[in-house]
Amino acid sequence: MSYLQLDQLTKSYAQQTILQNINLNLNQGEFLALLGPSGSGKSTILKLLAGIEAADAGEMRLAERLLNPVPAHQREIVLLFQQPYLFPFLSVAENIGFGLKARKEPKKLIQQKVAELLELVELGGMQQRKPQQLSGGQQQRVALARALAVQPKVLLLDEPLSSLDPEIRVNLQGVIARLHRELHMTTIIVTHDLSEALALAQRTALLINGEIIADLNSIELFERPPNRAAAQFVGVGAIIVGHMQGPTFCSSLGQFNGNFAPNTRHVAIRPEHIQINDQPQPQTIAAQIIERRYLGERWEYRLQTNEQIVVARETVQAIREIGQTVYLHFPQQSIFALND
Numbered sequence: 584m585s586y587l588q589l590d591q592l593t594k595s596y597a598q599q600t601i602l603q604n605i606n607l608n609l610n611q612g613e614f615l616a617l618l619g620p621s622g623s624g625k626s627t628i629l630k631l632l633a634g635i636e637a638a639d640a641g642e643m644r645l646a647e648r649l650l651n652p653v654p655a656h657q658r659e660i661v662l663l664f665q666q667p668y669l670f671p672f673l674s675v676a677e678n679i680g681f682g683l684k685a686r687k688e689p690k691k692l693i694q695q696k697v698a699e700l701l702e703l704v705e706l707g708g709m710q711q712r713k714p715q716q717l718s719g720g721q722q723q724r725v726a727l728a729r730a731l732a733v734q735p736k737v738l739l740l741d742e743p744l745s746s747l748d749p750e751i752r753v754n755l756q757g758v759i760a761r762l763h764r765e766l767h768m769t770t771i772i773v774t775h776d777l778s779e780a781l782a783l784a785q786r787t788a789l790l791i792n793g794e795i796i797a798d799l800n801s802i803e804l805f806e807r808p809p810n811r812a813a814a815q816f817v818g819v820g821a822i823i824v825g826h827m828q829g830p831t832f833c834s835s836l837g838q839f840n841g842n843f844a845p846n847t848r849h850v851a852i853r854p855e856h857i858q859i860n861d862q863p864q865p866q867t868i869a870a871q872i873i874e875r876r877y878l879g880e881r882w883e884y885r886l887q888t889n890e891q892i893v894v895a896r897e898t899v900q901a902i903r904e905i906g907q908t909v910y911l912h913f914p915q916q917s918i919f920a921l922n923d
């Protein structure tokens with residue numbers, strides 16, 4: 584049985600359904616990214632788990648214990664928000680030790696734990712500072728250390744890095760990844776940023792309009808999203824419409840053989856797997872470049888074929904011109920089927 588279980592969770596606000604039959608299972612020590620666009624209900628899932636909001640239906644269990652009736656402060660689940668919400672008049676050390684002091688732990692033990700946590704979040708030497716004397720990234724580290732101090736069973740992170748500069752963000756991603764490696768705490772991070780999910784979590788659940796539409800290994804979600812909605816969210820080079828004829832998928836962009844189900848109606852390919860040729864070759868189709876942008880290390884081209892727009896990316900070689908006609912090849916091994 585899974586360590587953390589969400590079973591058929593449903594939540595509405597003012598008759599608007601926000602979450603619809605959410606099922607999620609996490610093993611102890613697992614790190615899951617809850618990914619989705621703004622307003623999809625990600626934060627609401629964390630609030631239900633933390634006990635800030637009550638579910639309309641469904642059950643939540645932690646180590647087999649039913650969580651629904653348990654008050655927030657007895658759940659052993661901590662939720663870290665986008666803003667660190669530190670106590671402004673307390674020092675860094677007092678902020679980190681706050682939960683332990685509230686539990687009336689011995690002073691010596693608090694001091695020892697705070698010192699350990701300061702090292703863990705790389706804030707050694709800053710224990711006497713007040714929150715306003717810290718940068719945003721440092722404040723978020725203090726909030727993280729304070730959350731970890733009480734040794735929760737589950738750590739919930741609600742876009743904790745989204746208000747930080749990119750460089751600090753990457754640095755803190757490193758801190759979070761290392762903490763997870765060292766402490767093995769069962770963790771869910773909410774993010775709308777696919778690259779963050781890929782950087783941190785081995786597994787990603789994709790939430791769209793209050794429904795989990797994919798829940799799988801993060802790299803697999805990126806490389807081979809299982810359905811059209813997931814493909815649109817993670818961004819593919821083309822979603823190709825067609826039909827199966829025997830073992831072959833037939834479409835206006837080509838014929839592809841793969842291990843596709845007989846009812847397959849859509850296949851896709853990642854933009855970096857589409858090959859761009861200057862001259863027509865066997866199994867290529869003509870396309871005109873209509874836009875281009877530099878992504879750093881790669882150029883991304885939007886191309887118009889007779890049928891549809893295709894996005895392709897290639898590592899920088901010669902820069903191709905807008906208006907130029909090129910010939911696209913879709914390697915068979917890179918084509919994957921999408922569920923509807």
Ligand SMILES: Nc1ncnc2c1ncn2[C@@H]1O[C@H](COP(=O)(O)OP(=O)(O)OP(=O)(O)O)[C@@H](O)[C@H]1O
Nearest residue numbers: 596597601619620621622623624625626627628775
């Ligand atoms: N207390 C509330 N009362 C009414 N509606 C709410 C309440 N809290 C959230 N909502 C609505 O529920 C929906 C989901 O909100 P939620 O914060 O869970 O989304 P999210 O995916 O975390 O979005 P974001 O990435 O923007 O934080 C939104 O449409 C929001 O307006």
